[in-house]
Amino acid sequence: MMGTTRRRLLALALLVGLVPMQQAGAQDDYPSRPVQLVVPYPPGGNTDLMARALQTELTRALGQTVVIVNRGGAAGTIGDAQVARAAPDGYTIGMSPNNPLTAQPHLMSLTYAMDSFRFLCLVYDNPQVLVLGRNAPFRDFAGMVAHARSAKEALVFGSPGQGSTQHILMAALLKALGVEGLHVPFTGAGPMSQAALGGQIQVFVESASIPAATGLPVLATFSKDRMPNLPQTPTLTELGHAIEGSSAGGLIGPAGMPDAAAATIQRACATSVASDSFRQAAERLNSVPRYLPGEGFRARFQAESDMNRTVLRDLGLAQ
Template sequence: MRRFALMLAILFAGPALAQEAYPSRPVQLIIPFPPGGNTDLMARAIQAELTRELGQPVVAVNRGGAAGAIGNSELARARPDGYTIGISPNNAITTQPYLQNAAYNPESFRFLCLVYDNPQVVILARNAPFREFRGMIAHARTGPEALVYGIPGVGSTQHILTAQLLRAAGVSGLNVPFAGAGPIAQAALGGQIMMFIESAAIPAATGLPVIAVLGDRRMPALPDVPSTGELGYPMAGTTYGGLLAPAGLPDNIAETIERACERAVRSEGYRAAAERLNGVPSFLPGNALRDRFLSEARTNQALLRELGIVRE
């Protein structure tokens, strides 16, 4: 009788144990920007390593538009079961909810891990009428809209950084919004704009020239490119991003993804892929990433009011 009871317990426990195993099927990774931009390139760099570490296919899906708000809204609405996760840069979470009627805010997500922290650089279009940084500033001085530059959405990190840089130089320009860095790069290749600020992954993928690195020091990957500090404009600018899930994700699943993420970020495969894109692999656990996002969100609300573009 005891043996029979034990067999019944094993029989009925089997399906329950199988349901608890995570992951047992493919995981969808939402990329809230079009193909070809920094977020997309870094997502695809880590995708193979996450697949290896989780033991199930991680399927990348682009949901671009509204400066990341469309894809992140979809992620926030998804079932919190670990089978829909996303990769997002800071601005889409820390700024866009205060600029547009987004269906999410920073509290809508479970933060899982940081995967990159990429310096921003000033990139020239193929047929720009200047070839170096001082020439760009001189061109901007010829008229209020002489300098035509691209941004991946109003209030984006790159919009804010470009506004700060031009303000520091005492010039202005005409900004042209795009759906993401991929479309901006195509416009730069086609000569529709003159310059833009983005991560160094974009010129690595497109061959577009870089004329400055935002910060006080040069990038090891771009040793011949001066920093804005060297050029007399001391300012810093990076874009960082990580894995997120809908709020309510169970702790055990979040911990599984976080452990897989740490191994993926530290893997040789990801580091090599990131370095080819001039990217900087960086890991932080979920709680530390959450703190960084929330702190930046508070800072950005004040900055957006200063720029006069905050949604009240």
């Protein structure tokens, strides 16, 4: 009887000791099967195109196929929510832009927050620019400020949607100027650009690809330094208003991902972003490749989330 008990205890001890070894081995072998990359928008949009530009290089660097799964809807929050509730094993990650993470949680009740994710790597960072609409009654930034101060809501500005990154940046600028503008929301950058070309709005904020495609002038940039493709255009900081903002995105995973898996993805991400093929694809999309590891990526988005909370509260939009 005593011998049987001892054998059972020994077997149990071996079993308990084996589980951590098996888990460690599984992490060491990561990835041993395809990795699902959730894009929180339908195919064809900027986030989807950037994910597909990264896909080939990420597959090569990881040694496993990266499969893109589009889960659009609710301003990107449906796809990000799927990533947040996925098994934290590194086999479901997401490519998310900033707005679903740094703005939408302040606008609506969601099943996730910043702490729901493991931030893996920033992939692209597109500084926003202040674009002049056709037939506006001013031609430069100083003229815009004077016009905005001439009467309440004299300045008519557009955005690709209330609570969008572009709306928030324009609201922050107006607050810094101490003026009020008339906001005209659109369903996206395309309709907004057409309205600017038609003289229906005077200014708007967007990525530099929009004025490049439409021929509309740029009054200022929200970048830290002057942009290489707009060397004559001043930054808002140069103009006396230290406001920076961009449409940025990167890879995220569910909180609780194993450190080993996260480190593997970060290394693969750094290699992929530095590759010629990704940089060339990004340039064709008028995007700026930029790698930041997990800690820097999270700090960047957390600072933006804090700013958005304040701006959206001032606008009466924060919940």
